[in-house]
Amino acid sequence: MTDLRLRRSVLYMPGSNARALEKAKTLPADSLILDLEDAVGQEEKELAREQVCAAVKSGGYGDRELVIRVNAPQTPWGEADLRAAIEARPDAILMPKVSSPAVLEAIANHLEALDAPEDIAVWAMIETPAAILNIKEIAQARRDRRTRLTCFVLGTNDLAKDTWAQLVPGRVPMLPWIMFALAAARSEGLTILDGVWNDIADVDGCRTECRQSRDLGFDGKTLIHPNQLEPANTSFAPTEEEVRRARLVIEAFAKPENAKRGAIKLEGRLYERQHISMAKRAVTWSEAIAAKGY
Known part of the structure; x- marks a missing residue:
């Protein structure tokens, strides 16, 4: 028996979809990212915030790790998201667009000012070219316990958008960045999760990329649909x-x-x-x- 925290399958759930939030209680996911950011349109931001925080407070998710992805502090929704997330007390808050250690320092100051409970961790989205260039320093921010940094989450879609790199099978254009981020995470004892597989209908393709993720050394993979859970769970399990x-x-x-x-x-x-x-x-x-x- 062990108390290891598994993160083979980390499923994004749109915070604006109440039915999805309820369904997540029954899904074989190790972790759930309840999303207030990319998966939610501007007109639904406040609804998503209310629904996600209410869901976390009410519980019923068993031993699934609960993470709230908030909007960036500089957006119109960021401040309210962070306040509400702290009150809901998830296992972690996922911060988007962490491109330098200064971002984590600012978040640390914000969490202290809001008296955030110490057991709420911070996860960082690594999704910009600047983040890749600063990845060593971002990982080293973990040495300051105030940052609460425990996990990197790769945002491969945003990286592709900003660099014009193609999202092709095997991900050859991205492998140098992926491995650089992984090495930085491992050097500081951070968990690191791979980006998403976009083709929901192609379960075999998802399985292939999950196996690549496992072979590269990731702890798990972020997912966007329940049919991707089985490929992730089995791929990251030792045979x-x-x-x-x-x-x-x-x-x-x-x-x-x-x-x-x-x-x-x-x-x-x-x-x-x-x-x-x-x-x-x-x-x-x-x-x-x-x-x-x-």
Whole structure:
């Protein structure tokens, strides 16, 4: 058993859709992003804010992590969004357009001024060329506990819009930025979530990109439709063979005869001591998924 927080599947839910907010209580998603920003038209911003905050307060979402994506502070809705989100007390608030550490510092000051509970984390959307260029410094903002920064969320659609990069299968145009962001996140112990797959009807394409995300090293993938949950949940889960091999590595290095050995050979493969932590991670993920039930 483990208390690992899984974020394989992180589903955006439009805050203006009350039916969707209710349905989310039954979906096999690890986390839910209740959206007040991109998924909501200007004329529905206030309605979305009311519905999302009421939903978070009323509960009923089980152990699903609840995140509210607010509008940026400089927009007409940002201030009210932040105040309402703090009152609702989600697990985290997702801030859009975080392009420099100064943005996180300003948010930290804002949260302090509003007496935000300490257990509300901050997630950062990485969705601009400036964010990619400043990604190391943005990640290092986590060292200041006031920022509450715990997670990066890639906004690949916005990155494509601003750079003119094409959203093609395999994402070759974006891979350098993706990996740069991932390296920055890992260097500071941050969770990092991949951007969305846009073609709702193409579940196989979603599965392929989820597997790529997992292979690249992401914690999970953001999603825009419930039919993408199964591809994400299964893609980010270790296979039975991976878990079997992981347990074998852990057991082998635990044997007295291997106590001082830096590397051992198992089933024709060479394993070094650094593989122990990788093996333990696979086993921990497997146990967390089993405990969750999906």
